[in-house]
Amino acid sequence: MDQDEKWQIISAQRRVVADLLAGLTEPEWETPSLCRDWRVRDVAAHLALTPRSPSVSRILVAGVRARGDFDAVNRDLAVAHADRPGADLADELRRDAESRSKPAITTLDNLVMDTLVHIQDIAVPLGRAVPMPPDGARAALDRVWAMGWPFWVRRRFRATRLVATDIDWSVDTGAADSEIRGPADALLLLLTGRTAAAAGRLSGTGTATPRPGP
Incomplete structure (x- = not known):
């Protein structure tokens, strides 16, 4: 974009x-x-x-x-x-x-x-659904993956493949031994520390791994 x-x-x-x-x-x-x-x-x-x-x-x-x-x-x-x-x-x-x-x-x-x-x-806490624009979601995921502070995503998910199920987006460090899949908005919430809000919409072996907070 x-x-x-x-x-x-x-x-x-x-x-x-x-x-x-x-x-x-x-x-x-x-x-x-x-x-x-x-x-x-x-x-x-x-x-x-x-x-x-x-x-x-x-x-x-x-x-x-x-x-x-x-x-x-x-x-x-x-x-x-x-x-x-x-x-x-x-x-x-x-x-x-x-x-x-x-x-x-x-x-x-x-x-x-x-x-x-x-x-x-x-x-989310109000129970309202606000769809995330696909291009915006992709850009936001790219940004949060690339940045360090305050989320430290590459460190927290260094052995995990992340796959969006509703847009064309995924990351794989090459050393992934687990995977997390889900809608782009749920992945974005997960990566930015909103773990509980995202958890029910994600699947894969990586969802069982505890993650240190950002």
Whole structure:
């Protein structure tokens, strides 16, 4: 995919999640998401905040205050932005759907992966099905396999062949002694540490192997 196609996927997915959020009840906004210690409201705020991310200097200052824990920085920014009516978050996502602004400390490939995963973080615990666009899912899987921190996928799955059953995607390190098969969205959840949410949709000998968390 070229850059325009990646941005088109992000824009379309922002509209999809905005529509989902617009129909939530207040208790649903407070539902724990798949992202540990984040509510649905917090994940929605993170997605809404992305096109208007703080400056690099502000993020670095926050990182120093958090003693280098940038996960904590991300969560604190999201929680602060979540302190507003849910309808406002849905409106922000819809209004900024076409924005091509992104945090200076990330890449477009990371943003595709981040957007697709966080939408599932919201949808899965709410029992809503949000299909993942095939090209986006492939790009996200490629990205998470290639990156190191924070998921360390190649280390955690170094002896496992991974095969998507609904798109043309697989990886094999050449030393695989087990296999995990399943839909691309379930594989993406597995690789990004959402193991329990993915487990029931995966099959193969590798599913019985405990994996250290990212």
